[in-house]
Amino acid sequence: MRSKFTIPAILICIAIFWFPLRATSQDPANKSGKIRGFIYHKFGQESQYPSTSISTELFEKHLQYLKQNNYTVLTLGKALERLHSPKPLPEKTAVLTMDDGYKSIKTHALPLLEKYGYQATIFVATSHVGGNNYLSWEELQALREKGFEIGNHSHSHSHFVNYDPDRRIKMFKQDLEKSQQLFRENLNKTVELYAYPFGEYCPGMQRILRKQGYRAAMAQRSGVIHKKSDQFALPRFPMNQYYGKMEKFREKIGMYPLGVTEVDPQNPVLRDQKQPEFTLAVQNNRLNPGGLQCFLDGERNCTVEAREKNASMLLRVQADRELDSRRTTFTVTAPSREGDEWFWHSRVLIMPEYGE
Numbered sequence: 001m002r003s004k005f006t007i008p009a010i011l012i013c014i015a016i017f018w019f020p021l022r023a024t025s026q027d028p029a030n031k032s033g034k035i036r037g038f039i040y041h042k043f044g045q046e047s048q049y050p051s052t053s054i055s056t057e058l059f060e061k062h063l064q065y066l067k068q069n070n071y072t073v074l075t076l077g078k079a080l081e082r083l084h085s086p087k088p089l090p091e092k093t094a095v096l097t098m099d100d101g102y103k104s105i106k107t108h109a110l111p112l113l114e115k116y117g118y119q120a121t122i123f124v125a126t127s128h129v130g131g132n133n134y135l136s137w138e139e140l141q142a143l144r145e146k147g148f149e150i151g152n153h154s155h156s157h158s159h160f161v162n163y164d165p166d167r168r169i170k171m172f173k174q175d176l177e178k179s180q181q182l183f184r185e186n187l188n189k190t191v192e193l194y195a196y197p198f199g200e201y202c203p204g205m206q207r208i209l210r211k212q213g214y215r216a217a218m219a220q221r222s223g224v225i226h227k228k229s230d231q232f233a234l235p236r237f238p239m240n241q242y243y244g245k246m247e248k249f250r251e252k253i254g255m256y257p258l259g260v261t262e263v264d265p266q267n268p269v270l271r272d273q274k275q276p277e278f279t280l281a282v283q284n285n286r287l288n289p290g291g292l293q294c295f296l297d298g299e300r301n302c303t304v305e306a307r308e309k310n311a312s313m314l315l316r317v318q319a320d321r322e323l324d325s326r327r328t329t330f331t332v333t334a335p336s337r338e339g340d341e342w343f344w345h346s347r348v349l350i351m352p353e354y355g356e
């Protein structure tokens with residue numbers, strides 16, 4: 001039976017726990033200092049490629065929404081520069097990223113982006129450039145001249161994590177070298193931003209990018225970028241004909257970062273671990289821990305437990321079932337104490353097929 005002391009005891013604990021936190025201002029989930037990023041692939045080919053394409057009509061609705069709601073749309077490089085500068089970012093800042101460098105960026109998205117006066121960051125896989133359906137180097141250069149930003153999406157667009165760590169790192173380095181050489185030859189520029197093919201990475205790959213002078217790298221996990229986000233696994237909300245529906249777009253753009261400052265274990269690549277668990281260190285003095293929820297690929301198949309750790313909160317996340325796909329997304333959400341905001345963090349765990 002529940003003790004009559006339970007509720008007062010909980011309230012006292014919450015009071016002790018929250019008051020010191022409320023006094024700290026360095027909260028990564030605070031109102032300024034966040035970027036809502038989106039990832040698109042193809043435009044106007046949604047009947048053929050529903051998971052990677054969005055109709056021009058729906059894409060224009062996104063742009064209209066950003067305009068009508070006074071969003072500042074920046075390239076990723078500019079947004080990150082502002083995020084880490086003393087001058088605060090506009091409270092509503094969005095970044096549009098496009099992976100793979102498909103031709104439809106020029107034929108379908110560009111006219112709309114020009115109409116609304118926005119630029120995007122395009123991550124290209126250099127072995128694809130100039131191929132059927134892909135932008136050419138000349139077209140990429142022309143986009144750069146219009147203010148678009150070009151980032152590296154690898155040379156070969158490989159599943160690097162399929163290889164054992166030593167071989168993986170060797171391949172990744174060679175691939176980076178090849179792509180950088182092509183960027184230099186064709187755009188006369190060394191690129192500084194990276195997006196992992198398929199969003200798959202490991203800490204070793206992150207270290208290589210850091211060593212080679214990259215400023216940041218994007219994963220393919222949904223969420224809001226904040227000052228303490230892992231700079232080499234930045235989140236962005238995926239957009240296609242389904243996830244891009246206006247009610248979903250409005251929901252995502254209204255999200256706040258959960259305020260995760262550390263993830264343990266850091267490596268998202270699993271080895272013989274079918275029902276994984278991990279912890280998230282969270283700094284967020286507006287979060288209501290009673291409203292925490294965990295989703296595994298959109299369904300309530302995971303558990304999240306919160307406990308206090310020093311001045312932050314530690315969330316233990318565990319899968320309630322065995323994972324059965326190559327990539328599985330864990331999403332943790334919680335409302336603010338006032339109930340007027342939602343916090344969001346997601347993480348993708350990868351079960352590679354070794355020895356491909």
Ligand SMILES: [Zn+2]
Nearest residue numbers: 099100197198
């Ligand atoms: Zn890609």
